[in-house]
Amino acid sequence: MSSIKEYLTHDHGRCDELFAKMEDSAATSLSDAKESYEEFANATERHFQMEERVMFLEFEAKTGMTEGPTAMMRHEHAQMRSLIKQMGEALEAQNKDKFFGLSETLMILMQQHNMKEEQMLYTMAQQHLSAEAPRVVDMMESMIVE
C-alpha cells in the first residue's frame, strides 16, 4: 500500500503527462485538442477533490489546522480551476495564443503548487496520518468526482 505522499505525488505526475499530451495536440490543432483537454481537466479536478474532500479534511481534523496550509492549497486550487476554465473557453474560441498563454501560466502555478504540496504538505500529512494512511488512500481511490 502506497503512502499518502507517494499516492498523491504519483497523481501529480499523471496530471503533468496529460497536460503535456493536451499541449501537444493543441499545437497541431485546437479542434482536435478538446478530448485531451477534457482528459486533463477531469484528472486535475479529480486530484483537487481527492485532496479537498478527503485528505485535507482528515488532515484538518487531526491537526486542527484549518486556516493553515490546506487553506492556501484550496485557494491555489481555485486559481488553477479558473485558468483551466479559461483554457476551455480559449479552445472553444479557437484562440491559440490565448490558450498557450494560459497553459504556460497554469503550468508554472501548478508546479509551484505541487512543489509546496510534495515537499511540505504531503510530508506533514504522512507524518500526522501515518496510522490512517491506507484508509485515506482507499477513500481517495474510490472517491467519485462531484
Added chain:
Amino acid sequence: MQFNGLSLEQAPPISAPLRFYLTAPLFAILAGILILLSDVSVLQSRYSIDSIVIAHAITIGFMSFVMLGSLTQMLPVLAGVKMYRVDLITKASHLALVFGTLFMLMGLKFEMPLLNTLAIILLVSGFLAMIVVIFMAIKKVKNFTPTVRGMSISLVFAFFSVMMGVFLLFTYIYGGLAIYRNIVANTHSVWAVFGFAGVLIVGVTFQVLPMFYVAPKFKDFYQKRVVLFISLSLLLWMIASLFYETYSVVAKLWIVLFFASFAVVFLQKINNRKRKISDITLLYYKTSSIFLALGSVSWIVDEFYFSEHIVVTSILIGGFILSIMIGMLYKIVPFLVWFHLNAMGYMNIPTMNEMIDKKLALIQFVLFVASLMGFILSYYVSTYLNLFAMAFIFSMVILQYNIITTVLIYKRVKKTKPDFDMSAFA
C-alpha cells in the same frame, strides 16, 4: 474576499525580486560600454584592471543580483520558509550592493582608495545581510530536500567568495598584501563561479526542469550527491592550488567532470521532455548547456597551454551562467506579474505569453549569442571587438526593455483596476 492575499501572504512582495531583476541588465549594459571603451590588448589579460572591472560588472552586477532576487522568490516555494523582514532587507541590501558595485568598479578603474573602502563596507553589508537572513530562514526548513541543500551550500561558497573578494579589494588599498593577490584571486573566482553560481544552478535545475517541462527526473544518486561532490572537488582544488600546485589539475578534472556531465544530462533531459513546446527560455537553456560543456572542456584543455586561453574559458562559462539566467528571467518576470495581479483579485489580465514580444526576445537572444561568440573570436582577431561590444549592449538594452515593459503591465493594471472577477471563488 476572504481568500484575497492568501498566497500573497506567503510570497515576498513583487518588488523584492523585481528590484534585483530590473537592475541586473543595467550592469550588463555598463559592462558592454566598458568593453567598448577598453583597449583590446588590455582585455586579453585576466589580471588587467579593465578585465577585472568588466568581469565584476557582470558577476556582481548581473549574476549576483539575479541570484539574490531569485533566492528571495524561491525560498517560500522550494523550501517553504519566509525571509525575515524581506522587504526591508532586500531594499537595503539592493541599495548597498548597487552602490558597492559601482564604487568598486570606479575605485579600481581610477585607483581611488576611498571608493574602494566604501565599496568594501557596502558590498560586505549588502551580501551578508542577504546571506544571513536566507540562512536564518533555511534553519527553519523542516524537509531538507536536495535543492535546499544546494541553496545552502551555494551560500557558503558565496560567503567565502565575498570574504576573499574583500581581501582582494583591500590589496588595492593597502599594497603590502598585493603579493597574495593572484593566489587568492584564483580561489575567489573559481569558488564564486562554480560554487556560488554553479551549485545554485545545479541544485535548482534538477528540481525545476523536470517539473516545468515534464522531463525525466534526475537520478536519486545525482540529486543527493552531485552537489556534495562538486563542493568537495572545489575544496580539494583550493587546497591543491595553495599547497600542491602540481596536483591541482586532478581536482580541476573533478570539477570539470561534474559540470560537463551536468551539461550533458541537462541537455538530455530537455530533449526527452514530454512537453514539446519550445520557447525562448528553452532556447536559452539549450544554449546554456552547450556553453557549459564547451567551457568545461576548454578549461581543462587549457591546462596544456598554461592557461593561455583562460579568457575564452571565462567567456564560455560566463555564457553558461548568463544564458540560464536570462532564460529564467523571461519566464519568471511575466509569471510574477501575472501571479501578483491574480492574487490581488484581478482576473482580466494579459496572459504570460502576451507580456513579452516574442520577436524582440528572439532578436535579443541572437544578439547575445553572437556577441559572446564575437568576444571569443576577438581574443584572437580583435578587429571587430567594438562591433561585438555593440551587439552585447543592444542585446542587454532589449532585455532591459523586455523586463520593464512587463513590469509596466503590472503598474498599469494596478492603476486602472479592471473589474474584479470573483467567479473562481463562487
